[in-house]
Amino acid sequence: MPAPPSIISTVFSLLGRKSLHSSKTVVRFSTVTKTMAQAYQINGLSKLDLQSGEKREVEVDGIEGGKVLLVKVGDKTHALGPKCTHYGAPLKNGVLTPDGRLTCPWHGACFNVASGDVEDAPALDHLASFQISEKDGAVFIHGEEGKIKNGRRTPLVQCSAGGRENILIVGGGSATIGAVQSLRENGSKSPITVIHKEPYLPIDRTKLSKALIADVSKLQLRDQAWFDRASVKTIQDVVVDVDFTGKTVSTESGKSYPYSKLILATGGTPRRLPLPGFKDLSNIFVLRTIPDVQAILSAIGEEKGRNIVVIGSSFIGMEVSNALSSNHNVSIVGMESTPLERVMGIKVGEIFQSNLTKNGVKFHMSASVDSAKPSSSDPTKVGSVALKDGTSLPADLVILGVGVAPATEFLKSNPLISLEKDGSLRTDEFFLVEGFQDVYAVGDIATYPYHGPGGNGNHIRIEHWNVAQNAGRSVGHTIASPFSARPKPFIPVFWSALGSNLRYCGATPGGYDDLVINGKPKEGNFAAFYGKEGAVVAVATMGMDPIMTQSAELMRRGNMPSIRDIAEGTDVLAVDVPAKVKI
Numbered sequence: 271m272p273a274p275p276s277i278i279s280t281v282f283s284l285l286g287r288k289s290l291h292s293s294k295t296v297v298r299f300s301t302v303t304k305t306m307a308q309a310y311q312i313n314g315l316s317k318l319d320l321q322s323g324e325k326r327e328v329e330v331d332g333i334e335g336g337k338v339l340l341v342k343v344g345d346k347t348h349a350l351g352p353k354c355t356h357y358g359a360p361l362k363n364g365v366l367t368p369d370g371r372l373t374c375p376w377h378g379a380c381f382n383v384a385s386g387d388v389e390d391a392p393a394l395d396h397l398a399s400f401q402i403s404e405k406d407g408a409v410f411i412h413g414e415e416g417k418i419k420n421g422r423r424t425p426l427v428q429c430s431a432g433g434r435e436n437i438l439i440v441g442g443g444s445a446t447i448g449a450v451q452s453l454r455e456n457g458s459k460s461p462i463t464v465i466h467k468e469p470y471l472p473i474d475r476t477k478l479s480k481a482l483i484a485d486v487s488k489l490q491l492r493d494q495a496w497f498d499r500a501s502v503k504t505i506q507d508v509v510v511d512v513d514f515t516g517k518t519v520s521t522e523s524g525k526s527y528p529y530s531k532l533i534l535a536t537g538g539t540p541r542r543l544p545l546p547g548f549k550d551l552s553n554i555f556v557l558r559t560i561p562d563v564q565a566i567l568s569a570i571g572e573e574k575g576r577n578i579v580v581i582g583s584s585f586i587g588m589e590v591s592n593a594l595s596s597n598h599n600v601s602i603v604g605m606e607s608t609p610l611e612r613v614m615g616i617k618v619g620e621i622f623q624s625n626l627t628k629n630g631v632k633f634h635m636s637a638s639v640d641s642a643k644p645s646s647s648d649p650t651k652v653g654s655v656a657l658k659d660g661t662s663l664p665a666d667l668v669i670l671g672v673g674v675a676p677a678t679e680f681l682k683s684n685p686l687i688s689l690e691k692d693g694s695l696r697t698d699e700f701f702l703v704e705g706f707q708d709v710y711a712v713g714d715i716a717t718y719p720y721h722g723p724g725g726n727g728n729h730i731r732i733e734h735w736n737v738a739q740n741a742g743r744s745v746g747h748t749i750a751s752p753f754s755a756r757p758k759p760f761i762p763v764f765w766s767a768l769g770s771n772l773r774y775c776g777a778t779p780g781g782y783d784d785l786v787i788n789g790k791p792k793e794g795n796f797a798a799f800y801g802k803e804g805a806v807v808a809v810a811t812m813g814m815d816p817i818m819t820q821s822a823e824l825m826r827r828g829n830m831p832s833i834r835d836i837a838e839g840t841d842v843l844a845v846d847v848p849a850k851v852k853i
Contacts, residue, residue, distance in 0.1 A: 309403070309410040310336070310418065316407045318347050325372075327352050327362040330411065336418050338400060338411055341383045343370045348383045349402050349411045351421025355379070355388075355395035365819045368849035373823060375816035376773065378736055378763030386423060390760055391448060391739030394491060396423040427454035431501035435460040437749065438519060438527055440509045441535030442466025443475060444735050445713035445742035447491050449533055452746025454500050462502045463527060465509055465519070468559055471497065475558075476735050479589040480767045484563045509536075514686045514709065531708050531749050534695065535742060538674030538714040538733060543581065547642030551652040553667040554642060557590055558674070569667045575599060579655045579665040581639055583609035585766050587671025588622060592767055595629040601663050602626075603634045603655065613778070618798050618810060621791050625769025634661065642668060674733065676715040690717050694731050699757035701745050710745045713738035721853045722761050722776060723825050724807035730779040734764040759853045761822040770794050773818035776808030776825060786836045789814055801833030809842075817842055828852035 313329040320326055320342035330336035339352040339361050354361055354374040363375040371389060373380045379393035386397035398421050400413040411418070427450075437453065437460050439446050446464055453462060466472075473489035483489055497504055508522040518526045540556035548554055553569050556562060570576050576598045580587045583604030591600045606612060608619030609626075623633055638658040642665075645653030655663045676693040688705075690696055695711035696704045697718045703709045717731040718741070737760075744758035766772040784801035795813035799806050799821075809821040820842050824830040827848045831840045 307412050307414060309412050310415075312338075312340075312409045312411060315409045317404060318342075318402065318409055320347055323366060323368070325362050325364070325366055327360070330418055333415055333418055336415070338418065338421075340402075341366060341372060343368065343383055346384075347402060349400040350381070350383060350386050351397040351399075351423075353421055354393060355397060355422045356393040361397075363816055365816055365823050365847065367823055367827075367847045371823075373816075373819050375819050376771070377765050378775070378819065378822060388425075391444070391736045391743065394425070394447065394451060396425060397421065398423045425451055425455050427451060427496070427500040429454060429459050429501050431459055431461040433460050435530040436528060437462045437531045437533070438529035439464045439533040439535060440519065441533075441537055441713070442468050442470075442472050442504075443535060443537045443713060443738065444472070445533075445535035445537075445738040447472040448739035448742025449535065449712070449746040450497075450500065450502055450742075452743040453750050456747050456750035458746070458750035459501075460530070462500070463505065463529075464497075464502060465505045465507050465521065465527065467506070467508045469506060470560060471504060473560065476765075478560070478563050479557055479586045480593060482563050482567065482590065482593050484560055484567055486560055489560070510680050512681065512684060512687075514684070514706065517708070529708075532710065533742070533745055534678075534703075534709065534711045534715060535713050535738070536677040536680075536715055537738075539677045539679070540670065540674050541672045542670060543639065543672065545639060545641055547644070547652065548668075548670075551642050551644055551650065553651045553665075554670065555667065556670050557586055566667065566669065570594075570598070576666045577601075577664040578667055578669065579603065579663050580669045580671055581655070582671035582673070583633075583635070584671045584673060585610070585768075587669070588626065588768050589766060590669055590671065591631050592626055592629060592769055595626065595631045599632075600630070601632045601634060603637050603639060603657065603663070605636070605638060607636050609633070609635070614798070614810060615782075615785055615800075617785065617787060617791070618796075621794060621796065621812070622768045622772075624792075625794055629769055634663070637661070674714060676731070678715050690731075692717075692731065696729060700748050700755065701741050702748075710748075712741035712745055716741060720777060720779060721757075721759075722807070723805045723830060724780055724802045725777065728779060730777060732762050732777060734762050736760075736763045759826060759851050761825050761853075763818070763822060768812075770812045772810060772812055773815065774808065774810045775818050775822035776800070776806075778802065778808050782807060784833045786833060788836075799833060799836045801836075804832050804834065806830050806833050806836060820845075820847070823847050826851055826853055 311331045326340045337352045338349045341348045356379045359374045359376040365373045370383045380390035386399035398417050400411040470486045472491045477483045509519050511520040518528050540558045574597045578600045580591045580602045608616050609622045611619045640656040640658045642652050643654045645651045678693050681687050694717040701710045714733045717729045719727045720730045740760045748755040763775045782800040782802050786799045789796035797814045797817045798810045800808040811818045
């Protein structure tokens with residue numbers, strides 16, 4: 271904890287601004303303060319002269335590579351770690367709101383500038399925050415050298431769990447880590463049990479298809495020690511049934527676990543093709559887990575130039591194709607005329623296709639698969655994929671990217687639950703399953719009311735990493751602080767690697783009837799605005815940060831320009847972000 275101002279003044283008067291042992295501008299506190307905090311001068315700054323709403327990254331004297339971000343909201347200047355704790359984006363390029371939210375320009379992570387605390391996914395660690403002072407024509411921040419260099423702060427989740435209420439979470443993905451962290455940070459000391467089917471703790475699954483990383487140590491979001499400190503019991507097993515009356519879940523191993531509150535976060539199950547050869551032949555893979563990646567990499571081996579057929583021009587299909595294209599012959603088979611046409615439209619789909627074509631990927635669009643054929647050298651393995659137009663694509667392996675279904679198979683025969691047509695669970699704004707007072711559903715299995723632009727409160731299901739984690743955070747807060755809980759007002763955000771980095775916010779549950787594309791789309795730099803009945807309901811960008819982040823905040827606050835305004839030249843980066851949230 272930084273020393274109080276009175277102590278700081280005393281030390282300054284005794285030592286001045288320079289260290290006694292060097293010319294570095296650092297003041298060391300006396301041991302009587304019982305703190306490791308030090309005062310470090312900010313280079314090139316003689317006074318705190320930021321304007322309200324300004325962000326300024328500055329260097330810290332006396333610390334090699336040391337930087338902090340100064341942010342002024344109203345009449346208060348704050349000093350924070352300068353990089354997003356998710357993937358390290360420079361927050362000086364982020365979006366600052368009048369109520370003190372600082373949002374990452376890349377992936378939508380949001381922080382409270384007063385505390386550095388995470389407010390929205392996908393970041394898990396908070397930003398480090400530091401006290402600031404002025405003295406004799408210089409500005410100082412106060413903190414430990416290591417914390418200043420690190421720029422981040424791990425949430426305090428340690429507790430000794432106890433009490434009658436037992437919280438049970440089924441699933442081990444993004445929603446689960448969001449719920450666990452939120453529960454503990456919001457003061458819940460109830461015992462928490464997580465049952466997950468994967469042979470590992472929650473990972474950053476987005477890296478599987480984008481980079482084909484198979485090393486769990488490079489993907490794990492929190493280690494076992496973190497869960498232990500949080501008094502969270504983790505169990506690898508598969509839930510096969512829920513007794514909603516008796517409040518217990520049954521697992522594949524024959525065990526039963528009681529609950530007071532149940533959070534269902536089971537994610538999605540990759541779809542497979544019910545076509546000849548796809549069930550019988552080996553070297554045909556889906557991509558959802560680390561074992562899936564390991565199996566794909568094993569089938570590829572060390573040899574370059576493998577023939578790989580990816581079925582489905584979905585985000586997963588496109589990402590894995592992009593990841594493999596540098597060393598192998600990759601062909602994508604898609605039913606649409608351009609990749610992602612249904613979601614992004616033909617014009618934007620053509621940009622993605624052009625990007626991957628430049629990387630060597632071959633496309634077979636408006637095509638339908640007939641069957642998988644065996645290899646002539648090994649009839650147990652796939653050797654080619656036959657299309658209905660007679661085209662035969664050589665294949666050493668096949669990867670399916672044809673979507674996922676809600677992983678609710680264990681509930682299909684349950685008499686007390688009613689699944690939606692797609693197999694999902696219908697919830698309210700708090701992600702409470704309809705008809706229950708103590709059962710929540712989050713992530714890929716949840717169909718929830720959407721109040722963003724064009725949503726009108728209609729129920730939709732969104733398969734985004736950020737949506738799952740934000741939903742988990744929302745449920746954690748609701749359970750831990752039921753009397754202060756309110757629906758979490760977030761705009762869906764996702765990102766993808768499609769030859770360049772795609773950012774996307776909003777949703778098009780009712781489709782869109784207008785599209786405006788700004789920038790230089792032929793060069794792969796663009797901002798696409800999707801309109802519905804005059805309102806901008808979604809925004810996709812490449813190479814034009816932070817337009818997506820600015821748009822998400824404007825949507826959240828009811829101040830997004832109309833699609834007509836965009837067509838007539840309105841720059842969303844020049845539009846004021848109101849302080850009040852309106853969704």
